[in-house]
Amino acid sequence: MTCKSNADLQIIVDEVRSFSEKGAVADYIPALAKVNKTDLSVAIYEKNNLCIYAGDYMRNFTLQSISKVLVLALALQDRGVDYVFDRVGMEPTGDPFNSISKLETSIPSKPLNPMINAGALAVTNMIKGESENERWERILQFVSCLANKPNVTYDVEVANSELETAWLNRALCYFMKQHKVVEGDIEELMITYTKQCAIEMNCFELARIGAVFALNGLDPETGERLIPIHIARICKTFMVTCGMYNASGEFAIKVGIPAKSGVSGGILGVVPEKYGIGIFGPSLDEKGNSMAGIKLLEILAERYNFSIF
């Protein structure tokens, strides 16, 4: 059981909000900096739209790196497991999410995993479609299905802001093109990637996506299969080993659930067989994870025994 009411959950949110003050909002994508640092909202989705909320849970935010796990699920369906993992590894890294260093030293020369920027860019490059627009529409449609939000949109200002400043991500792409990990036009890939990172939704919709993973790929309302079971399992495993960047080990000990964070301050959490969790708290720690969001999950995990270990 989790908190029985919104009021229970709100008490915990109020308890951890002060942790936001110690962190900082991401500003390397200039448009991301336009948020209130102490915002904090959460939704816990059980099934059949049974959900409890706290904070400003209707507020939209962009998925950023959370999109990596969703696009991975689509790429694995498009290309199959062997194709994807011929080009992207399965190992966690102690390096920051945007690090370039291991690309040169890894043998074979491929990104260590799909949750760091290099790996995610390579995965976005695998999405099937005849044009940038067709690939993008397929990503949007897939995310719409998971969130049960017919018209998922993206924040154009955030996407453009990243597109105008993402020199390091471009460098990762060109390096990978040299090593045949990615193919095609790099600017087109950057457009799709920055749009996917700028997909926007609120905590409730994110929590619903978490519930799909919690149910091993089944729609929590209709029971329809949205993600093949073996792919849902691969995604959850990456969330455990790499989902919180180079803080994944500590998070596994302190919280112990599959989760994926983004520099917008979002966290997607999955309590297997039980709940999906969506959190938004834009003040980040030095590794790029939501400070108050992590604290909130630590408290919930302890109180309600979330850990899978």
Ligand SMILES: NC(=O)CC[C@H](N)C(=O)O
């Ligand atoms: N950690 C993140 O959320 C990073 C996503 C961001 N769009 C980037 O590529 O830098």
